[in-house]
Amino acid sequence: MTTLPVAPVDPVVEDVRARYAEAARAVLDRSPEPSSAAAGCCSESGEEIFGAIGYDELDRASLPDAAVLASLGCGNPTAIAELKEGETVLDLGSGGGIDVLLSARRVGPTGFAYGLDMTDEMLELARRNADEAGATNVEFLKGRIEAIPLPDASVDVVISNCVINLSTDKAAVLAEIARVLRPGGRMGVSDVVADDDLSPVERASRGSFAGCIAGALSFAEYRAGLDAVGMVDIEVTPTNTAADGLHSAIVRATKPAGWSAGAIRPVSLPVPAAGLPVVAESGCCGGPGCC
Secondary structure: OOOOOOOOOOHHHHHHHHHHHHHHHHHHOOOOOOOHHHOOOEOOOOOEOOOHHHOOHHHHHOOOHHHHHOOOOOOOHHHHOOOOOOOEEEEEOOOOOHHHHHHHHHHOOOOEEEEEEOOHHHHHHHHHHHHHHOOOOEEEEEOOOOOOOOOOOOEEEEEEEOOHHHOOOHHHHHHHHHHHEEEEEEEEEEEEEEOOOOOHHHHHHOOOOOOOOOOOEEHHHHHHHHHHOOOEEEEEEEEEEEEOOEEEEEEEEEOOOOOOHHHOOOOOOOOOOOOOOOOOOOOOOOOOOOO
């Protein structure tokens, strides 16, 4: 019998998985004390910018409490993606499902919303929230955002809320986004982005990888990565300061009609170095911009 090789365990991925599993369990168990993994993150001025604060009050009120409590993102991608009736949407790193549920409402009964997450606890929470919300045009998939379990050209819009920065292979993530989008499809994500003059080590010193800071691409790296996979109309726009030299940002791009996988070019994007911090002691990001 042939024994298949065991894939090596990536400690950064496992730390991220553990951190978000903890956040999901805190909501599933309704712990009396909020988990540090689910704590909100704030700008340097003290304004909260991570978590449910990014959503309209009416949207929050219309969702299950658990979906709102599990929101750990840095923006509101459902607002920036300009979703339309009948579209198919994919949320990368869907967590407790807040963006999937909001997307499902925006695309209506003729549209569909997928959520993709690698954490069993988050998937359990998201499916429970979808049932409570009565959402029938949603599906939550288990998988990694570096290898999306959907066919080529199968979605109109890709959204994500402060998750791409957590990947240890962002070039693969961007290539997968381009692959699953239909020609003319678009991405509209919220993410943490670093100033161009900030090195990967300097980014790491400002917070944990699991808390969204250490893995941030710079503005130039994000644009180069999207250009390398053939995306066009690329915009990376800062919205709030998360820490010194690090920002919440809106990232938009479009897949051109003539796109082909053969057009993807190699691109050098930073990967986490051994020994960088991966878990903050408290709060979302653990850096000086968090409270």
